[in-house]
Amino acid sequence: AQKVTQAQTEISVVEKEDVTLDCVYETRDTTYYLFWYKQPPSGELVFLIRRNSFDEQNEISGRYSWNFQKSTSSFNFTITASQVVDSAVYFCALIQTLTGNTGKLIFGQGTTLQVKP
Amino acid sequence: DAGVTQSPTHLIKTRGQHVTLRCSPISGHKSVSWYQQVLGQGPQFIFQYYEKEERGRGNFPDRFSARQFPNYSSELNVNALLLGDSALYLCASSFKGEYEQYFGPGTRLTVT
Numbered sequence: 001a002q003k004v005t006q007a008q009t010e011i012s013v014v015e016k017e018d019v020t021l022d023c024v025y026e027t028r029d030t031t032y033y034l035f036w037y038k039q040p041p042s043g044e045l046v047f048l049i050r051r052n053s054f055d056e057q058n059e060i061s062g063r064y065s066w067n068f069q070k071s072t073s074s075f076n077f078t079i080t081a082s083q084v085v086d087s088a089v090y091f092c093a094l095i096q097t098l099t100g101n102t103g104k105l106i107f108g109q110g111t112t113l114q115v116k117p
Numbered sequence: 118d119a120g121v122t123q124s125p126t127h128l129i130k131t132r133g134q135h136v137t138l139r140c141s142p143i144s145g146h147k148s149v150s151w152y153q154q155v156l157g158q159g160p161q162f163i164f165q166y167y168e169k170e171e172r173g174r175g176n177f178p179d180r181f182s183a184r185q186f187p188n189y190s191s192e193l194n195v196n197a198l199l200l201g202d203s204a205l206y207l208c209a210s211s212f213k214g215e216y217e218q219y220f221g222p223g224t225r226l227t228v229t
Binding site (some may be wrong): 004035037042043044045046047050053093103104105106107108109110 | 148150152158159160161162165167172173200205207209211213216217218219220221222223224
């Protein structure tokens with residue numbers, strides 16, 4: 001079975017602190033994609049990153065960075081020098097690509113990040 | 118370029134009624150997916166359509182149906198509405214199903 005677990009329900013930090021959002025996944029497929037989405041209070045899910053299962057290189061985009069470790073089935077997301085505008089719910093998601101490719105995104109429960117000024 | 122659009126934005130229906138939600142994908146995208154997001158939870162997959170054919174279906178009752186039109190827009194229909202159908206319904210488009218999916222603003226459905 002496929003599953004995405006985001007153990008942190010809520011995180012609260014003060015502006016300029018670094019924060020890491022954890023994501024652990026389960027899948028039997030050898031080929032899959034992992035995603036992070038941001039959902040601000042407006043409700044629209046904003047795509048942040050896609051990572052395929054064969055690419056374990058870490059990625060940095062501005063203040064955002066992602067650490068993908070296949071050995072621990074984790075795909076963690078770090079925000080450096082957090083800002084109030086980073087306050088949102090963040091979702092990690094998984095999609096399988098080979099067996100029964102339905103294009104189904106499987107989401108974690110989400111982590112609510114509150115950045116206080 | 119315009120993003121994914123959904124209509125209506127908000128909708129209030131009574132139990133037992135029927136509802137149709139609409140979605141227009143990003144230009145050039147051929148796949149549309151529908152998700153239901155209940156308050157406080159992650160989105161749950163309902164359907165995916167690619168090139169006008171159903172490619173996948175989530176664990177939802179037959180009251181839920183969808184279709185994709187030749188212009189790749191899509192409709193989600195829900196019959197015999199229940200209170201538990203109250204949720205944010207999200208549409209996502211992608212070039213192909215497994216590519217990154219871009220979400221619309223959603224339709225918030227309230228069933229009373």
